[in-house]
Amino acid sequence: MIKRESNEKIFLLCTLLFAFSSFAIELSDAKEQGLIGEQTNGLLGVVESSAEVEALVKEINALRLAKYSEIAEKNGMTVNQVSVLAGEKTIQKTVAGQYIQNASGQWVVK
Template identity: 50%
Template sequence: MKNRLLSALFALPLLLSLPALAIELDEAKDKGLVGEQTDGYLGIVKSAPQVPELVQDVNSKRKAKYQELAQKNGIALSQVEALAGKKAVEKTQPGHYILLDGQWVKK
């Protein structure tokens, strides 16, 4: 079980960067429009055109990868989401937003 969790943990950084949307995602983060949540998914900090679609696209891709990892490693989806959320918060750049205790906070 521990090895499976470690395997999932090592794969998480790959999941947190989605090359197809990297420019748009980075721009949205730089502008303070979106931020990382502790559940492993992206959230909307401030609504703007195209932000909901971006968040939905990123989150659906993340969820698919999380489900794949969970199934591959024989662990619950919630465990992968929690690990991804922890990694995402740790990797969030200074000045970008994270959701902590229901509040958007600049890191």
């Protein structure tokens, strides 16, 4: 009985989270609109701030950092080393017309 209640609560929580996220701005839309961009440190940065954009960047950066940590551990590297390499790759892959951070830390359109 307890397990069933627990599973139902988890299902309800997941349903609520998915419902909420359907209203959130999507990463690709935010990039296309010039709200966020790729930074040299492998993380997203906010170009034009709003609560929704800030939340998206925070969520994705947390996922990226977790992945960078995993990669660093597997390869005997630091998270910073992995982040810098990821930053180079994401900037290279960024579509023309979207924002990237240049070496001086300024936002520029690629």
